[in-house]
Amino acid sequence: RSVLKTPLKQAATSRSALTEIQPDCQPLTTPPKPKEILPADPWTPTSNLKMLISAASPEIRSREQRRELSDNSREVLQAKHCLQEHLSGDEYEKSQPSRKEKSLGLLCHKFLARYPDYPSTAENNYICLDEVAEELNVERRRIYDIVNVLESLHMVSRLAKNRYAWHGRHNLSKTLQALKKVGEENKYTQQIQMIKKREYEHEFDLDGESNEEMARSFGSNEHSEMSFVELPGMEFRAASVNSRKDKSLRVMSQKFVMLFLVSTPQIVSLEVAAKILIGEDQLEDLDKSKFKTKIRRLYDIANVLSSLELIKKVHVTEERGRKPAFKWTGPDVLPSVQDTKLETTSTSCPPPILESIPSKEQCSKNLFPSRGKQNFTRHPSLIKLVKTIENDRRKIQSAPTSPVKMSASNFVFPLQPGTDQNLSALPSKMAQVPAIAKHQLEGQSKKAKELKLSRSALESNQSSPEVVPKPEPPCVAAPSQQPALAQPPAVCPPSHSSVSPVILPHTPAGVSYAIYLHPSQAHTVTTYSPSFMLQPLPCANVTGIKSINSKVLNKTTTEEGDNPVTTDDPTKSLTAKEGPPIKSETSSQRCLKRSQALQENNLIKKCRSDEESLDTSLTFFPSGYLIPLTQCTHGNKAGFSNKEKAGICSLQHTTYSSPVAGVIPVTASELKAVNIPAFQITPLNIMLSPTSIAAAPVLSNSCLNSSNTSSAQNPSSSVLNFTLQHIGLIPAGVQVPANPVLQHMPVSLQPENVSYSSENMNLQEEKVSKNILQLFDRDGLSEKYSAPSVPKELQEPQTVTENFFRTPGGPNTVSSLSANSDGTDRISQGTLYIPQRKLEVSED
DNA sequence: TGATCCCGCCAACGT
């Protein structure tokens, strides 16, 4: 009896079942907060279907969503109750959700249906886990599963406990690019090949040794540091302590995705994926249970990825049999390029080191220098510091974050006192700024203290702290050749104008850092630094190695056969070392340092951000995370030639030079005060907290200029400035532009959408101004203006693809697959060539 | 049966 119940009650039921074990049902699961927002959709047997359908069409989805949101509330609640009552007695076998109805995939669909793929900045894109869980009638645990993988794709980001920000697919392409890069760096392709090869050999007999060897090579390979490609670590905080991190679903998810992006027929079997992922963690004995567990997790991930329509389940039939696998159906990840007009666009793994200016992609690639768990290595004091900071930040964040039941009101600038959004949202409200600012700044002094502390801590930690003369974070990879050139991604807190806030962890020669701006952050984040991420660029290893590898690979191919890979095999050695011995060492060290540096940077950033804004919207990126680089577009080699220039972030360069952003040449001195990150994004949308604004005066100005708006002109700005100055947030001389108007630019303005060609830029510019005008026109702004979907013209090709693949029943790739899978297919990435006997992919 | 993967215990983490 307990079994059959209304869906709603189901949870309860199951719990009761457990009751035997656990008398108290509630206690086990975190008690659902009595949230009122009930499920917008009463669980009807068809609700799932409905959801699915709506999910299928973004338009419909959003429409529905809106509707639902609008009427959720009491009525719904009551309805629900009624429903419950009714149902309770029935024989709802049907509703008895057969397992499938409870599947993660479905749940994910429902989850996704709640949010638009491309949310406008203006909308309220917050996700409250409690609410969601309740509305979807699932335990929170399940929501975490979903959110975690979404997080790995940067589709959401955690704001505070129980709260996430929804970014939708805005960052997707960037993220994927970054992941691809990392995947390439990690040599996933090769690993995959190895595994396949191994399997192949298995067929014959070679297992034993082969395995061992595999393991060995594998191990060495990974050991090369990927162990922790913790790209995923979106969470900084967690980072500080995290222990579970490496196993995290997030990480796994990213890695999993990488596998797809890296492999040629973009099909990955669970088995292979599991092996690789396991291998990474530790090439240990391929423990059966471990393997099994891995597979389980992969299913979880696959389910949500499937819901996102990034992959789809297929079956690969090989001699051995039919193996479950997944095929990438997501957007093609372009190899970078298009944006880098000026630069060399090396598509596939260009050698970072030598590369003068890394393209955006490259940056991403560099993001995750393979490094071991060094991330965890940070100095204790740092950790502590981080924690402190983080905590502080959280507190701050959570406060303003109050539940705002805006669920229904998503859009629009909710004016909540104390929220930066308010500022940004309503220009007219600028008058309120002072008050708000004050409010927000309450903790300022405290923060300042912290900052100090943190800084000191940092310094102490730093073995050889370098003060970066220029706060500019270089987004470009520094040429490895220049050892001395460490690019300090320093972000300096403008307000304090401490010149070199960023003490760069001194990096070993050749290491450069890049700062990546998370596109999504643009809206959420305040101006500057917080939004970016410093990345160490792994320069040393890729280039040379790669070429070597390919060579080797070729060789291997030739030799390919039964012989297990022997040590002699160049491939192996390469794999293991990842380059010439000397180099490898260096590189590893670098990696380490880099990571440390990264962390430090992050810390710094955090501190700053903390200091600067109490704002909830501030988000920091953890070092380990892969963050799509918004615009590392024009690389500038020039910058690297000398140290001074080095200080300037290519990003900035880009930014400033970009028409869109409003080009404002920044002088070194200016740089001090200004911050890079704010760059182009600024024009788009920045939720500025008073503080943050203060922080990036220059930027703002640039933005304004570009938009024809002058900060100075806005009366509000003066108020703001006054306030800020008064409070001491900004130096007297500094002017903070009030450009709230700009903050809520339509999505299309997002950096990622900015095309790099001049024409496009112009286009964008136009668009921007238009938008701006619109903004001005609307006095209220209180209404959500329709979020402009990204104009096709502005979209990158991939985007199109993305859309395309969404089409139900889209092109089936079978045919294309077959092309690749014929016996001759070769691995494009230049890895071991492993004969693949007819691969048949069957879709379900 | 093997492929899937739901469910929820429970530990790490956070406050």
Place this chain on the structure above:
DNA sequence: ACGTTGGCGGGATCA
């Protein structure tokens, strides 16, 4: 001390 996250794997379902 309690709430939040989320690793993990038993074992139920599905195909």
